[in-house]
Amino acid sequence: MPSTRALFPIVLSLLLLALSGCSAGSVLLRPDGSPGPEKCSKEALTAMRILRLEVLDSAWVELDVNQTDDSPITLYDGPVESMLNDDLGPLEPPTRLYGRVWTGGPQVVIRYYEAKPLHGDVIPICAVARLAMGQLKKLPGSKPGMAIVEHSRAGVYIVDAFR
DSSP, X not given: OOOHHHHHHXXXXXXXXXXXXXXXXXXXXXXXXXXXXXXXXXXHHHHHHHTTOOTTOEEEEESOGGGTTOSSEEEESEEEEEEESSOBTTBOTTOEEEEEEEOSSSBOEEEEEEEEOTTSOOEEEEEEEEOTTTTTBOOTTOOTTEEEESOSEEEXXXXXXXX
16 A cells, blocks of 8 residues: 555645636636636626616725725735725715735736625626736735735726626
8 A cells, every 4th residue: 555655746636637727716717827707797787787887987996995095005815895985987985896806917906796885785896906007016025825016096997897
């Protein structure tokens, strides 16, 4: 019978092979760890149409409500709670945006799936955080699973699909 030590490389190889096809939730990851394309839910497309939110409508957002006005900030892979600083169509500050952060690629990717106005119900949306001139790039000192970025604010843009 082979020793435990001899089986370790085989078990590790099988585990890595199994995980290579895994996605983050229902989002497939690209080889660099950034999220691949994803469709917006029918509910989000309907809600955005009713609210008259159109592709490229935008506003300023605090990327992480726990790090408002800090510089630089640290973002971690996983859920994020952001906050509108400006009106986004009928959504007014301090509407919360709930989404997910990916730090695997050369820059941070943030996708938003829900908005929660101060005195309202959760609304499904599709939006992304963007900042011109590559300013969502990870700064030196970023480690796997996290990213240090220069600014606490970015633009948030309505999209009809995540690309």
